[in-house]
Amino acid sequence: MIRGCGMFRPRSKGVVPARAADGKAPDTKHTARPLMTSDKLAVVVLAAGQGTRLGSARPKVLHEVAGKAMLDHVLDAAATLAPERIVVVLGPDMEAVAEAARARGDNLHTVVQERRLGTGDAVARARPALAGYLGPEDGGDILVAFGDTPLLTAETLRAMAAARRAPGAPALLCVAFRPEDPAHYGRVVRGPDGAVEKIVEYADASESEREIELCNGGMLLGDGPLLMSLVAQLDNDNAKGEYYLTDVFALARAAGHRVGVAEADPDEVMGVNSRAELAAAEALMQVRLRARVMAQGATLVDPATVWLSADTAIGRDVTIQPNVYFGPGVVIADGVEIRAFSHLEGATVEVGARVGPFARLRPGAVLGAGARVGNFVEIKNATLGAGAKANHLTYLGDAEVGAEANIGAGTITCNYDGLTKHRTVIGAGAFIGSNTALVAPVTVGAGAIVGAGSTITREVPAGAVTVARGAQKDREGGAARLREAQRKRQARAGDGASKT
Numbered sequence: 432m433i434r435g436c437g438m439f440r441p442r443s444k445g446v447v448p449a450r451a452a453d454g455k456a457p458d459t460k461h462t463a464r465p466l467m468t469s470d471k472l473a474v475v476v477l478a479a480g481q482g483t484r485l486g487s488a489r490p491k492v493l494h495e496v497a498g499k500a501m502l503d504h505v506l507d508a509a510a511t512l513a514p515e516r517i518v519v520v521l522g523p524d525m526e527a528v529a530e531a532a533r534a535r536g537d538n539l540h541t542v543v544q545e546r547r548l549g550t551g552d553a554v555a556r557a558r559p560a561l562a563g564y565l566g567p568e569d570g571g572d573i574l575v576a577f578g579d580t581p582l583l584t585a586e587t588l589r590a591m592a593a594a595r596r597a598p599g600a601p602a603l604l605c606v607a608f609r610p611e612d613p614a615h616y617g618r619v620v621r622g623p624d625g626a627v628e629k630i631v632e633y634a635d636a637s638e639s640e641r642e643i644e645l646c647n648g649g650m651l652l653g654d655g656p657l658l659m660s661l662v663a664q665l666d667n668d669n670a671k672g673e674y675y676l677t678d679v680f681a682l683a684r685a686a687g688h689r690v691g692v693a694e695a696d697p698d699e700v701m702g703v704n705s706r707a708e709l710a711a712a713e714a715l716m717q718v719r720l721r722a723r724v725m726a727q728g729a730t731l732v733d734p735a736t737v738w739l740s741a742d743t744a745i746g747r748d749v750t751i752q753p754n755v756y757f758g759p760g761v762v763i764a765d766g767v768e769i770r771a772f773s774h775l776e777g778a779t780v781e782v783g784a785r786v787g788p789f790a791r792l793r794p795g796a797v798l799g800a801g802a803r804v805g806n807f808v809e810i811k812n813a814t815l816g817a818g819a820k821a822n823h824l825t826y827l828g829d830a831e832v833g834a835e836a837n838i839g840a841g842t843i844t845c846n847y848d849g850l851t852k853h854r855t856v857i858g859a860g861a862f863i864g865s866n867t868a869l870v871a872p873v874t875v876g877a878g879a880i881v882g883a884g885s886t887i888t889r890e891v892p893a894g895a896v897t898v899a900r901g902a903q904k905d906r907e908g909g910a911a912r913l914r915e916a917q918r919k920r921q922a923r924a925g926d927g928a929s930k931t
């Protein structure tokens with residue numbers, strides 16, 4: 432069911448270690464030591480492209496899929512390999528991206544590719560950040576990934592890493608796929624034995640090479656010093672006048688190294704270059720995320736109508752009715768029911784609580800075990816204790832509601848005075864009557880009862896009954912007298928009108 436989940440296609444199509452060009456099997460030309468015996472790994476993510484076709488002022492890799500920047504998807508997938516170092520290659524004027532990336536940790540470095548001279552040049556720009564991966568005495572593997580392939584999975588990367596650790600592993604590994612429409616992808620050219628000979632870019636490919644269905648997904652993994660020495664040998668004598676990273680495979684072969692190919696699901700290597708492709712990536716990601724929460728024990732009554740964020744955490748025996756939106760930062764515990772048309776972000780919902788229909792949980796909303804939040808209720812930066820209820824037409828912002836408290840329909844916490852926000856604290860077991868305005872900062876003590884229609888501006892003592900509204904006055908028989916007076920007024924007005 433999970434298409435694009437990163438498993439390589441059937442084993443026969445998996446990693447194919449190629450034989451050395453000269454027929455000699457062992458790969459000993461570059462160094463005497465066996466390749467990839469350690470787990471030392473550096474990841475280079477290419478992200479210098481501006482993404483002109485997205486028509487955006489924002490750098491392409493910051494566009495989001497499932498509420499997370501594309502670059503973060505790639506970096507998170509790469510992080511599962513526990514690389515010793517990550518280098519992100521950015522374009523000029525991408526300082527915001529650089530800062531966001533570096534905030535991820537000390538092992539992340541950024542380098543700038545001043546001019547976009549091709550994927551091979553981009554990898555070469557990473558050299559200053561790759562000390563320890565450059566010389567024959569250094570060793571270590573380098574993984575090159577693209578910043579605009581958000582669907583890349585940890586599984587595929589792990590399978591590639593495993594292929595590099597296997598006995599007789601190839602020095603370099605490319606990732607190939609068979610797209611429905613091979614269009615302008617680079618083509619993987621293999622010899623009669625199935626070994627990779629080279630990758631030819633579409634613009635440079637002959638008629639017969641364009642017939643090849645096996646396309647280059649873009650990522651590669653291989654021996655670091657070897658890769659960097661090959662990258663230094665690239666030229667731009669080709670149809671696009673670019674330094675193609677893909678030329679390293681032919682160079683590796685020519686130097687007697689073995690090149691392997693790992694075949695991945697086409698969805699996974701999909702690159703995002705336009706808004707339409709961004710939407711397509713989003714759709715594929717949603718399918719994947721829905722499958723994940725269902726596999727973890729959640730019931731999605733109508734999966735296609737539930738939108739999830741990459742970090743949405745949903746427990747077991749959770750039921751989600753149709754048309755529910757989970758923005759970033761939502762955690763749902765076991766046994767929760769989310770009814771239709773609810774919108775949640777930055778919210779935590781504890782065991783057995785019920786949300787919606789038509790509820791809105793904004794950042795900082797925390798619903799305790801068994802709490803109930805019903806239709807047209809908005810909760811922001813507020814905690815509801817276990818078993819507390821706010822079932823209808825209510826706004827609770829910057830508030831703390833005790834366990835088992837009952838918030839009547841139409842209750843509003845007036846948290847904002849036009850300048851700053853203030854807190855409302857409602858004690859355990861309190862009862863707030865319908866249409867109450869709580870003018871913060873204000874406290875309602877535990878167990879207190881507030882009469883409907885109250886405007887509460889100062890503390891309600893615990894256990895008190897408080898009513899704060901205009902007192903009711905009743906004039907016996909007054910309705911008939913009032914109607915008579917109205918009729919007379921109307922008649923006088925009519926007389927006046929007919930005289931003019």
Ligand code: UD1
Pocket residue numbers: 477478479480481520544546547548549550551552553577578579615616617618630632646647648649674675676677702
């Ligand atoms: C590349 C491959 C092609 C493969 C395809 C898969 C090369 C030469 N071609 O082509 O074989 O089928 O990906 O999607 O590698 N970038 C830089 N600096 C540059 C150029 C690119 O950082 O100077 C980055 C881009 O931001 C992008 C990635 O490298 O993240 C790929 O570049 P792109 O121009 O999209 O490569 P393709 O032409 O799609």
Ligand code: CA
Pocket residue numbers: 702704
């Ligand atoms: Ca591309």
